[in-house]
Amino acid sequence: MENQDSDTCNIEISREADIKRVIAQHPCYSKEAQHKFGRIHLAVAPKCNIQCNYCDRKFDCVNESRPGVTSEVLAPEAALEKTRQVLKEYPFIKVVGIAGPGDPLANDETFETLELIKNEFPDATLCLSTNGLALPERLPDLLRTGVTTLTVTMNAIDPEIEAQLISHISYKGKVYRGIEAAEILIKNQLEGIRLAVEAGLVVKINTVLVPGINDKHIVEVARKINELGVFIMNVMPLICQAKFADKVAPTPAECKAIQDTCAPYVQQMRHCRQCRSDAFGLIGKDLSQMSEERRNIVKLDMKKKMSSDEKA
Numbered sequence: 001m002e003n004q005d006s007d008t009c010n011i012e013i014s015r016e017a018d019i020k021r022v023i024a025q026h027p028c029y030s031k032e033a034q035h036k037f038g039r040i041h042l043a044v045a046p047k048c049n050i051q052c053n054y055c056d057r058k059f060d061c062v063n064e065s066r067p068g069v070t071s072e073v074l075a076p077e078a079a080l081e082k083t084r085q086v087l088k089e090y091p092f093i094k095v096v097g098i099a100g101p102g103d104p105l106a107n108d109e110t111f112e113t114l115e116l117i118k119n120e121f122p123d124a125t126l127c128l129s130t131n132g133l134a135l136p137e138r139l140p141d142l143l144r145t146g147v148t149t150l151t152v153t154m155n156a157i158d159p160e161i162e163a164q165l166i167s168h169i170s171y172k173g174k175v176y177r178g179i180e181a182a183e184i185l186i187k188n189q190l191e192g193i194r195l196a197v198e199a200g201l202v203v204k205i206n207t208v209l210v211p212g213i214n215d216k217h218i219v220e221v222a223r224k225i226n227e228l229g230v231f232i233m234n235v236m237p238l239i240c241q242a243k244f245a246d247k248v249a250p251t252p253a254e255c256k257a258i259q260d261t262c263a264p265y266v267q268q269m270r271h272c273r274q275c276r277s278d279a280f281g282l283i284g285k286d287l288s289q290m291s292e293e294r295r296n297i298v299k300l301d302m303k304k305k306m307s308s309d310e311k312a
Contacts (some may be wrong), residue, residue, distance in 0.1 A: 037094045040281075043277040052131075054208060073101070100129070102128055151198075153206070162186055204234060234269040237254075
C-alpha cells in the first residue's frame with residue numbers, strides 16, 4: 001500500500017513538473033516566455049462549425065494579421081514538412097499549434113497532423129484553439145494525440161448575449177440559430193472546459209470584447225471559468241469586420257479596464273497580438289510575414305539570447 005501511495009505521489013510530482021515546463025515555454029501562457037520561445041501555427045483546418053458575427057475567414061490574404069487568415073491551407077503531410085523546416089531553422093520555437101483558419105475540432109486533418117507531429121517531435125508542446133462546440137466529444141482525440149495546452153474562445157455564458165455574437169452553429173448534422181444555438185454552444189463549452197481541466201490540460205480562454213454586447217458580462221465569464229480551474233484568460237478587442245464591420249472597436253484603455261476587473265478571478269494574458277492561422281516565430285514578430293533578411297536578423301538575435309541564457 002505504501003509503495004502504491006509513493007508511486008502515485010511520484011506521478012503527481014512528475015506531472016506537475018511537466019505542466020510547469022510547458023507553461024514556462026509557452027509564449028501565450030507566460031509573459032516571460034514570449035521573449036524567449038516561439039510557436040508555429042499550422043493552418044490545416046479550413047472548415048468551421050459555427051459562424052461568429054465578427055469572423056471573416058480569408059485563406060489568401062498576406063496583408064492582414066488576425067485570426068482566420070492564412071496564405072494557404074496545408075495537408076497534414078505538408079504541415080509536418082513545414083514543422084520540420086521551421087523547428088530546424090528556429091530552435092527557439094517550442095510550441096506547435098493548430099488554430100484554424102476554421103475550427104480545428106471540425107476537421108479530421110487536425111488529428112492526422114497532431115499524430116504526425118507527436119510521433120516525430122515528442123518533446124514539442126502541442127496546442128490547439130477551438131470554439132468548444134465539439135470539445136466534449138473530441139476531447140479523447142486531443143488526449144490521444146498529445147495535446148497539453150488548449151484555448152477555448154468563449155464570449156458569454158448568457159445565451160441571450162451569445163445569440164447576439166453568433167449567426168448560427170452546425171451541430172450533429174443540423175443548423176441552429178438564435179437562443180437555441182447559443183444554449184447548445186455554451187453548454188458544450190462549459191462541459192468541454194470542465195473535462196479538459198480534469199484531464200490535466202492547461203486551459204486558456206479567449207474572450208472577444210464587443211462593446212455594447214458583452215462588455216458588462218465578461219466578468220461573469222471570468223468568475224465561471226475560475227470555478228472550472230482555467231489557467232489564464234485572454235480578453236481580446238473586437239476586430240470590426242463581417243457583420244460587425246460597422247461597430248466601434250474597444251480602446252486599449254477599455255480592454256485594460258475589463259482585464260483589471262477580471263484579474264481577481266483568473267490570471268490575465270495581456271500580451272496577445274491576435275495572430276494569423278499560419279503565424280510562426282515570437283509573438284509580435286511573425287516570421288511568416290517577414291523577408292528572408294529580417295528572418296535572419298531575428299534568428300541571429302535569438303541564437304545570441306539562447307546562448308546567453310544557457311551561460312547564465
